[in-house]
Amino acid sequence: MASITIDQVDKVYPNGFQAIYGLSLEVADGEFVVLVGPSGCGKSTALRMVAGLEQISNGELRIGERVVNDVEPKNRDIAMVFQNYALYPHMTVAENIGFALKLAKVPKAEVAARVAEAAQMLELTDQLASRPSQLSGGQRQRVAMGRAIVREPAAFLMDEPLSNLDAKLRVQMRADISRLQRQLGVTTIYVTHDQVEAMTMGDRVAVLKDGYLQQVDTPQHLYDRPDNVFVAAFIGSPSMNLYEATLKSRELHLGGQSLTLPEATFGQRPALASYDGRKIAVGVRPEDLEDATLAVDLVDGATIASTVELTESLGSEIVVHFALDAARVDPGNPDAADDVSGADAVARFDPRSACRAGEHVEIAVTVENLHFFDLDSHEAIWD
Amino acid sequence: MTVVSQTSPSVGAGGTEPGEGPQVDRSGRTAARRRKIFSYAILLAFTALYVGPMLMLVLTSFKTLPEFFKNPTGLPESFGFDNFVEAWEQANIARYLVNSVFYTAVATAICVFTSVLVAFPIARGYFKGAKYVLLLYLVALFLPPALIPQFQLILNLGLFNTRTGFILLFLVNPIGLIILVNYIKSIPRELDESAAVDGCGYYRFIFKIVMPLIRPAIATVTVLHAIGIWNELVLPTIYLTSEDLYPVTRGLIVFEGLYGSNWPALAAAVLILMTPMLVLFLFLQRYIISGLTAGAVKG
Numbered sequence: 001m002a003s004i005t006i007d008q009v010d011k012v013y014p015n016g017f018q019a020i021y022g023l024s025l026e027v028a029d030g031e032f033v034v035l036v037g038p039s040g041c042g043k044s045t046a047l048r049m050v051a052g053l054e055q056i057s058n059g060e061l062r063i064g065e066r067v068v069n070d071v072e073p074k075n076r077d078i079a080m081v082f083q084n085y086a087l088y089p090h091m092t093v094a095e096n097i098g099f100a101l102k103l104a105k106v107p108k109a110e111v112a113a114r115v116a117e118a119a120q121m122l123e124l125t126d127q128l129a130s131r132p133s134q135l136s137g138g139q140r141q142r143v144a145m146g147r148a149i150v151r152e153p154a155a156f157l158m159d160e161p162l163s164n165l166d167a168k169l170r171v172q173m174r175a176d177i178s179r180l181q182r183q184l185g186v187t188t189i190y191v192t193h194d195q196v197e198a199m200t201m202g203d204r205v206a207v208l209k210d211g212y213l214q215q216v217d218t219p220q221h222l223y224d225r226p227d228n229v230f231v232a233a234f235i236g237s238p239s240m241n242l243y244e245a246t247l248k249s250r251e252l253h254l255g256g257q258s259l260t261l262p263e264a265t266f267g268q269r270p271a272l273a274s275y276d277g278r279k280i281a282v283g284v285r286p287e288d289l290e291d292a293t294l295a296v297d298l299v300d301g302a303t304i305a306s307t308v309e310l311t312e313s314l315g316s317e318i319v320v321h322f323a324l325d326a327a328r329v330d331p332g333n334p335d336a337a338d339d340v341s342g343a344d345a346v347a348r349f350d351p352r353s354a355c356r357a358g359e360h361v362e363i364a365v366t367v368e369n370l371h372f373f374d375l376d377s378h379e380a381i382w383d
Numbered sequence: 384m385t386v387v388s389q390t391s392p393s394v395g396a397g398g399t400e401p402g403e404g405p406q407v408d409r410s411g412r413t414a415a416r417r418r419k420i421f422s423y424a425i426l427l428a429f430t431a432l433y434v435g436p437m438l439m440l441v442l443t444s445f446k447t448l449p450e451f452f453k454n455p456t457g458l459p460e461s462f463g464f465d466n467f468v469e470a471w472e473q474a475n476i477a478r479y480l481v482n483s484v485f486y487t488a489v490a491t492a493i494c495v496f497t498s499v500l501v502a503f504p505i506a507r508g509y510f511k512g513a514k515y516v517l518l519l520y521l522v523a524l525f526l527p528p529a530l531i532p533q534f535q536l537i538l539n540l541g542l543f544n545t546r547t548g549f550i551l552l553f554l555v556n557p558i559g560l561i562i563l564v565n566y567i568k569s570i571p572r573e574l575d576e577s578a579a580v581d582g583c584g585y586y587r588f589i590f591k592i593v594m595p596l597i598r599p600a601i602a603t604v605t606v607l608h609a610i611g612i613w614n615e616l617v618l619p620t621i622y623l624t625s626e627d628l629y630p631v632t633r634g635l636i637v638f639e640g641l642y643g644s645n646w647p648a649l650a651a652a653v654l655i656l657m658t659p660m661l662v663l664f665l666f667l668q669r670y671i672i673s674g675l676t677a678g679a680v681k682g
Contacts, residue, residue, distance in 0.1 A: 053576050074582035086577035090595040100581035147581075 002064035002154040009059030019045040034202030038335040042211040079148035083160040087132040094128040097146040118146040156188040229378040233331030242329040245282040255326035260301030283371035289347035295364035444650035470652035474634035483630040490553035502563035520557040559604035566600035602670035
């Protein structure tokens with residue numbers, strides 16, 4: 001096992017395109033770090049640089065204490081799991097799993113023992129003689145994992161390993177990979193574009209956009225205290241609602257409506273007072289909006305009124321799309337689709353809510369959970 | 384034969400398709416049937432076009448020369464093997480066959496082996512200007528054979544009328560290289576990267592991973608190239624002057640007389656000549672067919 005240190009690393013391609021700008025990230029020994037971001041954000045490039053499949057243009061990369069900038073992939077003591085599994089189609093499962101050991105000239109008996117052990121761990125013992133084409137997607141994925149495990153490397157690098165699986169299998173494999181990683185205690189960098197995967201699997205999550213690292217933190221902290229508009233919108237599903245608003249004393253004017261902010265908000269965010277009279281970006285998570293008729297402890301100045309445009313009942317909750325007459329803030333996520341209903345805002349209501357599309361609705365806002373960002377820099381307003 | 388086996392399944396499938404829908408009425412079914420009959424008629428015509436000359440060759444090989452002149456297209460009066468024996472002896476087949484096998488085997492092996500080594504980095508773009516190199520091969524396909532410069536080259540190298548010189552003529556096959564390049568492109572690049580991380584070297588990767596995966600393409604190129612060398616008549620006539628070095632095709636010239644040819648013996652000799660290539664084709668056919676369909680569906 002080893003730590004991985006990425007220190008001020010740049011990646012510039014020969015055609016001049018820069019994929020990574022000054023990336024710095026410290027992955028502790030045994031830690032599970034997820035790199036997440038929209039397509040083209042540089043997450044896979046970063047992982048491939050750690051693997052040695054891409055040259056580093058500037059900066060330093062260390063695995064353990066060793067600088068590995070110019071070390072061949074095979075000498076970095078890492079194992080990689082690819083999106084399409086990259087299994088050798090003409091080899092059996094056992095041969096696939098044992099290939100790296102065979103190349104390393106490990107004695108045959110030991111190869112067989114380690115392959116059997118990995119297969120048992122991954123419940124592949126019955127498939128050892130099969131070829132990849134005879135396996136299901138989930139089994140192929142496990143073979144790819146087996147290939148990584150059997151080498152007992154210093155670090156696992158995983159490049160969207162679950163994106164070829166169906167939704168149900170993905171949930172199961174997510175848990176399996178997390179369990180395996182904890183069991184083996186191997187330092188892991190995991191790349192995904194799926195924020196749910198990122199939040200559920202990582203000890204820490206690093207959010208990237210356009211080659212820049214936006215924020216690295218624990219999943220809960222990312223959710224609670226996003227550093228900027230992009231992270232705020234990227235983490236959480238459905239996404240945070242982001243609008244332009246004007247702050248006047250303790251009143252927040254959101255289009256034609258206003259919300260009263262509690263004193264505590266200004267206590268937690270001293271810098272917010274300096275925005276008095278100015279426009280800011282305000283964010284509210286769908287789970288901080290509730291049907292006012294069902295809200296407990298409803299306070300004055302904490303409701304907004306709107307018309308429901310669409311409801312989606314999920315059983316455990318109702319996702320309500322409604323319009324707001326305030327200007328939206330674009331978080332700059334190239335992958336984000338426009339809201340399905342064409343409406344602006346999304347709320348998650350209790351399933352007992354009786355609201356219907358086309359009806360007027362009073363919405364209670366948990367004002368103490370609002371997020372505030374500078375409208376120009378998109379940075380969170382705190383100190 | 385090849386045309387029939389390749390075309391009939393798709394035509395059959397296309398013909399039955401409309402009949403499978405539950406709401407197809409009687410007129411639809413009649414139209415489908417008419418289409419099917421039409422398809423089969425075309426197939427039959429093509430089959431006749433391919434099989435006709437083959438059949439005539441086989442029939443001729445059993446006729447005597449007067450019988451052939453009297454009725455060139457009819458059935459032979461008896462099926463004897465005299466022509467085959469005559470062909471075997473007169474065309475010196477036993478002696479020249481060894482040469483043909485040697486030239487074909489050595490040149491094909493070297494050509495296929497080196498083509499894979501060239502095709503892999505071109506397919507992957509692992510060196511600068513890879514696509515221009517491929518373009519050169521493509522251009523070579525359309526250029527006429529450079530007989531005179533090639534002859535000068537072989538002469539100046541001192542390889543005229545030698546086995547080495549003759550084999551040298553068959554070491555590059557542009558169409559084969561293009562087939563290999565396209566096939567290698569269907570192998571996911573992640574396999575290269577995965578192997579690199581696993582500690583697999585470049586040549587080991589080519590021999591242990593790439594070659595087994597492109598077997599269908601290798602089989603196709605092998606058959607194409609081997610048949611080309613085996614059937615070559617012009618080049619041995621130009622480059623080989625000693626009888627010891629003649630391939631089988633060169634031996635067939637004995638049946639070309641000044642005032643007329645011995646067609647039945649020539650037909651028998653041609654049948655003998657084509658047998659090894661037919662065997663090779665049948666042996667490699669399953670790979671070739673899987674090569675034609677590979678990549679059509681997600682693996």
